[in-house]
Amino acid sequence: MKSKGWRLTFSLIVMFLVAALVIVWMEPREEPELEGANTVQLLPAAGDLRIYFPPLEGMTYYFAGEGMEYASFTRKITFADSGLLQIEDMSGTNLARVVECGPDEVRVIWAEEEFYEEQSLFDADYREQRDYGSARNLIWLQAPLVPGHAWSDEMYHREILATDEIVKVPLGTFFEVVTVKIRSIDADDFVTYEYYAKNIGLIKRVSLYVHDGETYAVSSSLRNMVGPRPTL
Secondary structure (H helix, E strand, O other), X not given: OHHHHHHHHHHHHHHHHHHHHHHHHHOOOOOOOOOOHHHOOOOOOOOOHHHHOOOOXXXXXXXXXXXXXXXXXXXXXXXXXXXXXXXXXXXXXXXXXXXXXXXXXXXXXXXXXXXXXXXXXXXXXXXHOOOOOEEEEEEEEEOOOOOOOEEEOOOEEXXXXXXXEEEEEOOEEEEEEEEEEEEEOOOOOEEEEEEEEOOOEEEEEEEEEEEOOEEEEEEEEEEEEEOOOOOO
């Protein structure tokens, strides 16, 4: 008899607990309010723009050109340190630029033509003492990296047209390429498109201009890359 009473009591306890849990589950719950929920906006996943300007010191890029004599050119990263790149473009003349690379913006802060020295231009005091060159404010790339984002600098209006282009150049085919449209502030009849690939940098540039009612194109496409020989 005692065993039967214990079993009955245990069964009643279990039934009571199950009923209580069912009631709790069925009660409507209030979701906790998020602080500032009325002002929260969904943002695209953040991307670090430095992936399009890798600090490959000594890397040389060779571009094949069409449309004019100086469309072919050579680009070399001569120095790289602490978020700064010194990029030198060699064609009809040598142009050296100091590029400040951050996660949200890539900006040219110095440009100097006819530069033929094996010298870093990273030191601001040293740059100010030079007879040639000047401080610049040219923003090559800016976050957020989404189509439609536009910005302006001292010379150009720029806009991101795409971030997932497939672009074929003599070196090969690149995926997830960023396309930037560039218009001169002073010239409405001139537009340039630049294409950037991850871990490589600039892979193609196409400029269109109108003259006497005719549209002309000048293009430069990456055909080869040569890195420095490793030191043993």
